[in-house]
Amino acid sequence: MKLGNSGKNFVKSLTLFVQFYIIGKDNGWRSRIVGSRGISRAVIGRLPRYYRYLGELNEAGVERISSNDLSKRMHVTASQIRQDLNNFGGFGQQGYGYNVKYLRTEIGKILGLDQSHNMVIIGAGNLGQALANYASFEKNGFILQGIFDVNPQLRGKTIRDVPVRMMDELELFLQEREIEIAALTLPKSKAIEVSDILVRNGIKAIWNFAHTDLNLPKDVIVESVHLSDSLMKLSYNIMRHKEGHGE
Amino acid sequence: MKLGNSGKNFVKSLTLFVQFYIIGKDNGWRSRIVGSRGISRAVIGRLPRYYRYLGELNEAGVERISSNDLSKRMHVTASQIRQDLNNFGGFGQQGYGYNVKYLRTEIGKILGLDQSHNMVIIGAGNLGQALANYASFEKNGFILQGIFDVNPQLRGKTIRDVPVRMMDELELFLQEREIEIAALTLPKSKAIEVSDILVRNGIKAIWNFAHTDLNLPKDVIVESVHLSDSLMKLSYNIMRHKEGHGE
DNA sequence: TAGATTGTTAATCGATTAACAATC
DNA sequence: TAGATTGTTAATCGATTAACAATC
Numbered sequence: 001m002k003l004g005n006s007g008k009n010f011v012k013s014l015t016l017f018v019q020f021y022i023i024g025k026d027n028g029w030r031s032r033i034v035g036s037r038g039i040s041r042a043v044i045g046r047l048p049r050y051y052r053y054l055g056e057l058n059e060a061g062v063e064r065i066s067s068n069d070l071s072k073r074m075h076v077t078a079s080q081i082r083q084d085l086n087n088f089g090g091f092g093q094q095g096y097g098y099n100v101k102y103l104r105t106e107i108g109k110i111l112g113l114d115q116s117h118n119m120v121i122i123g124a125g126n127l128g129q130a131l132a133n134y135a136s137f138e139k140n141g142f143i144l145q146g147i148f149d150v151n152p153q154l155r156g157k158t159i160r161d162v163p164v165r166m167m168d169e170l171e172l173f174l175q176e177r178e179i180e181i182a183a184l185t186l187p188k189s190k191a192i193e194v195s196d197i198l199v200r201n202g203i204k205a206i207w208n209f210a211h212t213d214l215n216l217p218k219d220v221i222v223e224s225v226h227l228s229d230s231l232m233k234l235s236y237n238i239m240r241h242k243e244g245h246g247e
Numbered sequence: 248m249k250l251g252n253s254g255k256n257f258v259k260s261l262t263l264f265v266q267f268y269i270i271g272k273d274n275g276w277r278s279r280i281v282g283s284r285g286i287s288r289a290v291i292g293r294l295p296r297y298y299r300y301l302g303e304l305n306e307a308g309v310e311r312i313s314s315n316d317l318s319k320r321m322h323v324t325a326s327q328i329r330q331d332l333n334n335f336g337g338f339g340q341q342g343y344g345y346n347v348k349y350l351r352t353e354i355g356k357i358l359g360l361d362q363s364h365n366m367v368i369i370g371a372g373n374l375g376q377a378l379a380n381y382a383s384f385e386k387n388g389f390i391l392q393g394i395f396d397v398n399p400q401l402r403g404k405t406i407r408d409v410p411v412r413m414m415d416e417l418e419l420f421l422q423e424r425e426i427e428i429a430a431l432t433l434p435k436s437k438a439i440e441v442s443d444i445l446v447r448n449g450i451k452a453i454w455n456f457a458h459t460d461l462n463l464p465k466d467v468i469v470e471s472v473h474l475s476d477s478l479m480k481l482s483y484n485i486m487r488h489k490e491g492h493g494e
Numbered sequence: 495t496a497g498a499t500t501g502t503t504a505a506t507c508g509a510t511t512a513a514c515a516a517t518c
Numbered sequence: 519t520a521g522a523t524t525g526t527t528a529a530t531c532g533a534t535t536a537a538c539a540a541t542c
Contacts, residue, residue, distance in 0.1 A: 042509065044483055048476035052458070066523060078523095079511050086525060094524040095518045111479045112486040126377030133373055134474070136458070142478060180485060205485050207478060211299070211383070221488060223481035227381070227472065229295035231389060231454060232358045234470035236291055238427060238452050239359040241468060289533065313499060325499095326535050333501060341500040342542045499542085506535070513528080518521105 043084050047107055049074065050084070054104035066097035116141040118179045122194055123186030124149035124157070124164045127209060131183055132159040145177055150190075167194075174201035181205045188212040290331050294354055296321070297331070301351035313344035363388040365426045369441055370433030371396035371404070371411045374456060378430055379406040392424055397437075414441075421448035428452045435459040 053074055057065060071078040085091050085103075088110055092098040108114055119137075121128045124147050131137075132147055147164045154164045165173065173179075182203050184191050191210030198206060205221035208214055214222050300321055304312060318325040332338050332350075335357055339345040355361055366384075368375045371394050378384075379394055394411045401411045412420065420426075429445050431438050431453055438457030445453060452468035455461055461469050 040509070044480060045476075047483070048473070048479040049460075051479065052473075052476070068523080077511060079513095080509090082524065083510075083526085090525065092524055093518060094516070095522045097523065110483065110486075112482040113479065115486075117482065117485065126373050126380055130373030130377055131474075136475065137478065140475070140479070140482075142482075181481065204488070205481050207481055213296075219488070221481060221484045223477055223484070225472065225474065225477050226295070226299075227378075228383065228387070229292075229299075230470055230472050231384065232295040232298070232360065232387070233291060234428065234452050234454055234468060235359040235364065235387075235389075236294070236357065237468045237470070238364065239357075239362075241451070241466070287533070315499080324535060326537095327533090329500065330502085330534075337501065339500050340542060341540070342498045344499065497542105499540105501540080502538090504535105504537080506533100508533075509531085511528105511530070514526090516523105516525080518523085 039087050043087055046076075046080075046084055047111055050081070051104060051107045051111065051113075054100055054107065057100045058104055062100050064097045064099055067092070069097075113140045116143055117181050118143050118145045118177060119181040119183065120144070120146040120148060120170075120173070120179050121183045121185060122148045122167075122170070122198075123184065123190075123209075124151070124154050124159075125185060128183070128185035129159055131185060132162065135160070142181065145179060146173055148173075171197060171201055174198070174203065179203060181207060183207040183209065185209045286334050290334055293323075293327075293331055294358055297328070298351060298354045298358065298360075301347055301354065304347045305351055309347050311344045311346055314339070316344075360387045363390055364428050365390050365392045365424060366428040366430065367391070367393040367395060367417075367420070367426050368430045368432060369395045369414075369417070369445075370431065370437075370456075371398070371401050371406075372432060375430070375432035376406055378432060379409065382407070389428065392426060393420055395420075418444060418448055421445070421450065426450060428454060430454040430456065432456045 053070065067078040067081040071081055074081075082092075085098075088106070091103050091106055105114075119142050121132055121144065124132075128147060128149070132144060138144065144160070144162050147159060147162055148167050148170050149164055150167050152166065155166055157164045180203070182198050182205075184194065184206055186194065188210045191208070191212055192214065195206060195208075195214050195216060199216055199220055203220065205223070206214065206216070208222055208224040209227070211226065211228060213224065216222060300317065314325040314328040318328055321328075329339075332345075335353070338350050338353055352361075366389050368379055368391065371379075375394060375396070379391060385391065391407070391409050394406060394409055395414050395417050396411055397414050399413065402413055404411045427450070429450050429452075431441065433441065435457045438455070438459055439461065442453060442455075442461050442463060446463055446467055450467065452470070453461060453463070455469055455471040456474070458473065458475060460471065463469060
């Protein structure tokens with residue numbers, strides 16, 4: 001029996017659909033396997049980048065991509081891509097590659113972007129305001145519920161419809177709403193005492209921009225963004241580069 | 248011959264002084280060795296953190312520290328600290344440990360913090376303004392020379408005495424002053440075209456905050472801070488943590 | 495000197511890359 | 519079916535940790 005071209009494509013699509021549907025159903029046990037730890041920090045660190053590239057491909061209307069093509073765009077090895085993804089399950093199909101939209105969605109689920117997380121920002125300076133204005137966070141499920149500061153001049157100012165509140169309202173606020181994440185955008189002198197308040201009131205994770213490490217109970221997740229560390233790495237590379245060219 | 252306690256300490260101090268002086272003189276060939284590459288990314292990534300801890304110790308008046316004590320504060324192994332530092336030379340002394348002030352200075356030199364780097368910020372939104380206001384960068388030798396934006400309403404606004412200029416002045420500005428570093432704090436749609444302008448006008452390094460990777464000639468250093476990548480890692484860890492506790 | 499602690503080599507561990515059989 | 523490309527095992531490479539002799 002022969003099928004015309006459109007018929008073949010239809011079968012192919014159907015096959016893919018069915019396979020992906022089945023894979024989708026796997027999530028139960030797969031996530032339990034994932035939960036049983038063992039995914040390295042390095043792999044997790046790369047997932048957001050895959051997610052970003054798949055988003056761009058998707059916007060560009062690309063339907064499928066092989067690990068090889070993706071590896072060239074991202075300047076990594078195809079082997080690494082396949083190895084990374086297979087930590088979480090088989091998202092691809094031999095002879096076909098990966099379905100861009102599907103793979104993106106799955107990585108999104110792994111990263112928890114399909115769920116919503118309530119967030120507050122502590123410190124309404126430039127950096128706090130910058131974060132508050134990133135509309136794209138909301139798109140990924142991070143919902144800004146409150147902004148706090150000590151400066152009375154900022155009281156009542158709103159950023160994307162969220163009013164700045166004073167710090168003395170923080171504890172009650174955290175208790176009344178289910179806030180999971182706090183972004184700390186304040187000087188290091190305040191960061192440590194504030195982080196204690198946050199932990200006492202059930203915050204699950206802190207996105208730390210203060211110029212210090214936070215030593216908190218190990219069930220509190222801390223993700224730090226140390227801008228000056230980043231700038232120093234850049235500076236080191238400038239040095240190294242100058243030497244390399246005999247200056 | 249016996250020495251009293253203060254005499255012994257004097258000799259010890261003298262010995263240390265002499266040793267450190269000699270080590271200091273080594274820098275010529277050491278940096279050439281370092282220049283001959285081979286320092287891994289991972290090691291470089293840890294240097295700013297050592298620098299930060301040594302700064303805190305120094306402020307707290309601590310004069311010397313052993314790799315063991317430092318390892319406990321930083322939650323790393325003493326072995327790693329010694330191994331890391333010995334990539335750049337022997338900064339310590341057997342039986343004594345490391346001189347805090349000296350080691351900090353040396354790491355600062357490795358990172359290029361003893362030199363000054365002219366910098367511009369492209370994009371005077373909240374994030375650009377936040378960076379401009381970080382006085383501590385200036386302390387480490389990063390000198391803000393200019394801030395640029397397309398928004399005419401920002402024209403003439405000054406941040407820490409640096410006026411916001413319009414983008415059409417950028418090329419001339421780069422040519423007239425020796426600008427090494429550009430911080431890109433603008434939307435990804437603009438980031439790529441602006442980075443081309445920067446490269447054409449001799450920028451050595453880009454501190455990239457845009458939500459995209461920049462594919463530039465390999466002699467241009469790019470250090471990216473992808474905030475959403477960071478938030479996604481945090482989100483992943485929240486997920487994993489929930490699973491671990493059977494939710 | 496004895497004790498402490500480094501610098502450095504060797505052992506282990508983990509992550510990346512290569513290779514290829516499975517399979518769409 | 520033949521060709522393409524994955525999933526996965528094995529080989530390599532690199533980074534971390536352990537151990538200890540050198541030495542202050």
